[in-house]
Amino acid sequence: MTNELLSDDEVITSVLEGSSRDFEILIHRYSSKIINFINGMTADRDEAQSIAQDVFLKIYQNLPYYEKQNKFSAFIFRIAKNMTLNWLYRQKRTVFFSRLLGRELDQSPVRQAPSRTDEPEQSERDEKITQNLRRLPEEQRIALILKIYLEFSYKQIQEISGWSIPKIETLISRAKSRLKKNIELQEKNSGFVLQAREK
Amino acid sequence: MNCKRVRLKLSAYQDRELTFLQSQELERHMGSCLACKAEWESLNELVNHLGQLTTPAPDSGFSSRIMAGLRTQPEKKYRLLPSLAYTLACLMIFISGFLLEMSANGQPPTTPQPTITTFSAVLTESRDLGLLTVQDSTLELFSNLKQISLVKKQDNLLSKLLIPPLQGTSLRSRVSGDTYEK
Numbered sequence: 001m002t003n004e005l006l007s008d009d010e011v012i013t014s015v016l017e018g019s020s021r022d023f024e025i026l027i028h029r030y031s032s033k034i035i036n037f038i039n040g041m042t043a044d045r046d047e048a049q050s051i052a053q054d055v056f057l058k059i060y061q062n063l064p065y066y067e068k069q070n071k072f073s074a075f076i077f078r079i080a081k082n083m084t085l086n087w088l089y090r091q092k093r094t095v096f097f098s099r100l101l102g103r104e105l106d107q108s109p110v111r112q113a114p115s116r117t118d119e120p121e122q123s124e125r126d127e128k129i130t131q132n133l134r135r136l137p138e139e140q141r142i143a144l145i146l147k148i149y150l151e152f153s154y155k156q157i158q159e160i161s162g163w164s165i166p167k168i169e170t171l172i173s174r175a176k177s178r179l180k181k182n183i184e185l186q187e188k189n190s191g192f193v194l195q196a197r198e199k
Numbered sequence: 200m201n202c203k204r205v206r207l208k209l210s211a212y213q214d215r216e217l218t219f220l221q222s223q224e225l226e227r228h229m230g231s232c233l234a235c236k237a238e239w240e241s242l243n244e245l246v247n248h249l250g251q252l253t254t255p256a257p258d259s260g261f262s263s264r265i266m267a268g269l270r271t272q273p274e275k276k277y278r279l280l281p282s283l284a285y286t287l288a289c290l291m292i293f294i295s296g297f298l299l300e301m302s303a304n305g306q307p308p309t310t311p312q313p314t315i316t317t318f319s320a321v322l323t324e325s326r327d328l329g330l331l332t333v334q335d336s337t338l339e340l341f342s343n344l345k346q347i348s349l350v351k352k353q354d355n356l357l358s359k360l361l362i363p364p365l366q367g368t369s370l371r372s373r374v375s376g377d378t379y380e381k
Contacts, residue, residue, distance in 0.1 A: 031257040045255045171212035
């Protein structure tokens with residue numbers, strides 16, 4: 001049987017029985033999704049890679065506690081969500097204390113890593129969306145990223161977050177409205193700036 | 200379905216989370232309401248933008264770095280050892296303390312008897328044991344006297360309260376922990 005045909009639970013059993021090399025199958029299966037989720041939350045590509053690595057190490061440590069009747073994707077995204085939120089809280093704390101001490105950080109806590117695309121127009125648009133996404137409240141951001149980027153159903157989002165379906169529906173709806181409004185406002189403002197420059 | 204309700208449900212409709220009947224109702228409304236249709240189109244545009252966002256792929260050494268990290272992690276069973284060692288050390292200290300106490304006294308350590316700490320408590324207990332007849336008002340009088348040393352000063356007063364008078368004993372003998380035999 002090839003690795004692709006093995007179910008998540010079969011791979012986990014194999015890892016728990018001692019062949020830790022099989023954990024690499026799970027890494028290949030989920031790394032892109034995990035990095036995308038973290039990147040959406042942090043708006044920092046390099047940090048997303050680093051947090052994702054820690055997430056996989058944590059998943060490995062917690063494999064003995066995974067109950068096989070549950071969805072493995074829900075299990076790993078729960079870990080990814082918690083670790084990303086911890087990182088965001090630490091960042092907020094750093095900003096708070098640096099402001100309290102009247103010091104500016106050498107490096108902005110939320111770095112906008114350059115988008116790795118050759119088209120400048122797309123890069124600009126990506127950055128605009130990423131910035132606005134970063135400004136959404138955390139719960140709205142989590143729900144929207146899980147829905148839009150990872151294409152999870154409301155039921156799957158419920159398994160990951162523990163929120164009720166009506167709450168998820170409201171969070172996603174509000175996130176979309178807010179994002180739309182912010183982007184429109186930003187475009188309007190940049191239009192005013194261009195007009196002022198032309199004058 | 201009115202416009203307000205349609206706007207609330209548009210996102211779930213887009214996410215294909217509505218029932219067939221709800222979807223039909225929404226589509227019927229949008230067929231006749233231009234404002235809601237415009238809202239639907241702008242929502243679609245936003246989600247298309249979000250979907251086109253370039254997503255980062257894992258770095259080339261991503262997987263190998265994690266696998267190297269796994270190798271440096273100690274096995275679960277070995278990680279239990281430090282906590283086991285701490286528990287054993289605590290247990291040893293406790294047992295040796297117990298044995299030392301036993302060897303010093305020649306018998307197992309007992310819980311010390313609680314000592315009476317206030318003068319009013321001395322009076323209350325004496326009354327409860329039948330040694331004294333003390334009025335409640337008298338107890339109140341002494342309730343402010345906190346120190347046992349005050350017992351000495353009030354000895355004369357106490358001797359008047361003792362009914363019947365106790366030969367060769369004073370309340371201080373109770374305070375110091377001596378057993379009083381009637």
